[in-house]
Amino acid sequence: MPRRVRPRSVTVTALAAAGLLSAANGALTGVGSAAPGPAVPPDTQASASVSVHCPFADPLGPRALTVETTATLPAQAKTGTSATIGAYSAKLGLPRDVALSLLPAGATTGSLRGAVQLDLTVQQDDRSDKVPVSLVVAPTPLPETGDVVLTATGAVPDIAINTVGAVTVTVTAPTLTLEAVPAPDAPAPTTAPPKVACTLDEGQQATLGKILVLPKTAPKAEQQQSAAPGEVTAQDEPPANEYTQPLGLVTILTTSTIQKLGATVVSPPALLMNGFISINLDTGDSSISGASVFSPVSTTFLGFGFVPVTATVEFLPVDYRNSKIIEVTGQLYTDDVTGLPSLRTSLEVYARMSHAEINGVPLDLGPDCMTKESVKLKLSGPYEAFGSGHITTDPDGFVLPGFTGCGTNGQDLNPLLEGMSSGGGNRAVVDTFNLVGCDTPDPAQCPEGSQPPAPGSQNPAAKKAVTKPR
Structure with a gap:
């Protein structure tokens, strides 16, 4: 069981968004190209059962087979290190008439051997790679009756994963190369056994499991500046004794109110990508890492209090020319009055406006209609890393x-x-919700808590803050 430590302070930074690749080679994975990974939590037992169709030669024809795959997957890995999949095996039941067709003519007893070739698909978002896997079927005697069960085993090449986030490992259809085990005095075969390339039946789940990939270095270490010769810096200190825990699926609802317009801008729900909390087991200090991108939103307001205006508003990071990932820093603390765990955070964004209409008449703002300076937000409020958060601007608000x-x-x-x-006096509210995972394609079948609350609904964190005495 992981050691539990009460977090005291938090620094929030943004990792690269899911799907950003290693600058070294631009690939999601490499085979056998990285050093063995560091110690991680115990491996997880993974399995997948898929149905395939295999086109055996006439007169047998195509046959439906079930392939059951088992393996051990690492629970976690670090970028720049390899992930090792162990104890890999694929079991399949071969129909008896197919097995008999592989024996010498007229034989009703014997053994089969061979090989199974397949690919593992390693995927994160829209990036994927194939890892070839070669398995061996040891000599297996045919039973007196019924089908023969063949088990293929082998080693999976180490997978060097160069991106942060959850990586999904999926099985594919195998290619079978099977033959009868020859008698000791039989002449060597003059032809190679035929290869049978099976195909995966559509509409089925083929996921073997997932590996959580964490950043190789802590954000603080990445931000250290070079020191003068002989100067001691934080880089010279031994690495922190840290425990890292993923935050799971977190959604963010952002609402901004512009006082001068009397308008409220409600952004579409956004996801916190690569959310982690790391606890320094020596000091109790904690850090949270994540990244988010906010979609443009259309809003309607009365310009100067009487002119109906519609425009699209988009919030962008300071480095918006190169990225849309918004970064934020902050501290987790316990509120002296409410006694609730809370977050104090600062945020800088640019606001871009486009697609404006005044009284229904289009007004061309151009592609670069931006605020002259970044909008500087200071927010605080109740926040639980594995629950909900409700952080708002201070009473003075922010200046647009x-x-x-x-x-x-x-x-x-x-x-x-x-x-x-x-002008000033504007207000921003950021609500965060940890969601329950749901694998079913039908949202109606998902468990409670798998969908974010509707915009404007009561956030549990906000409700706690209201009910706590001040």
Whole structure:
């Protein structure tokens, strides 16, 4: 059991988003190309049962077989190190008439041997690679009656995983190469046994299991600056004794209110990608890592209090020219008044406006209608890493800066937007929810807690803050 430590302070940073690849080779995986992985939690037992069709030669024809795969998968791995899949075996039942056809003519007893070739698909989001696996079928005698059960075993090449997040391992259809075991005095065969390439039946689950890939180094270590010769830096210190735990599936609901417009911008639900909490077992300090991208949202408001305006608003990171991943830093603390675990965080984003209409008439803002400066947000409130969070701006709110780059064909629309919206006293609310996983394609069959609450509904964290005495 992992050691449980009460977190005292938290630094929140954003990892690269899921699917970003290693700068070394741009590949999701490599075979046998990395050093053995560090110590990780115990391996997990994984299994998959799939149905396939195998086109045996006439007069046998195509046959339906079931392939049962078992293996041990590492629970975790680190980027830049290898993941080893062990105890790999594939068991299949071969129909008796097919088995007899492989024996010498007229024989009713004997043994079969051979090989099974297949690929493992290693996938994260839209990135995937194939790992070839060669298995051997040891000599297996035919039973007196019924089908013969063949078991193929072998080693899976070490898989070097170069990206952070959950990696899914999926089985594929095998290619069978089977033959009868010759008698000791029989002449050597002059032809190779035929290969039978099976195909996977559609519409079935072929996932063997998942491996959680963690960053190789802690975010703090990555941010250390080079020191002058002879100067002692944090890099010279021994590595922290850390325990890392994934946060699971976390959704984020963001609401911003612009005082001057009297408008509320409710962003679509966003997911926290690669969310982890790391606890320093020596000091009790904790860090949370994650990344999120917010989709553009259309909003309607009254400009200057009477002009109906519709526009698309998008929140972008400071480095929006190179990435849409928003980074944030903060501290986890216990509120002195409510006694609740809380989060104090700072955030910088740019606001971009587009697709505007005034009184239903399109207003071309151009592609680069942005705030002149980043919007600086300071938020705090009740927050539980494995529950829900409800963090808001302080009573003074935040300032929406002026705009730049708004307008086309010589039009300068910056003063118009500034007059309508720029100023202080604005408010932002960020609600976070840890969701229950659901594998079924029908949302109606998912367990309670697998979907985020509707926007505007009461967040449990906010409810706790209200009911706690101040």
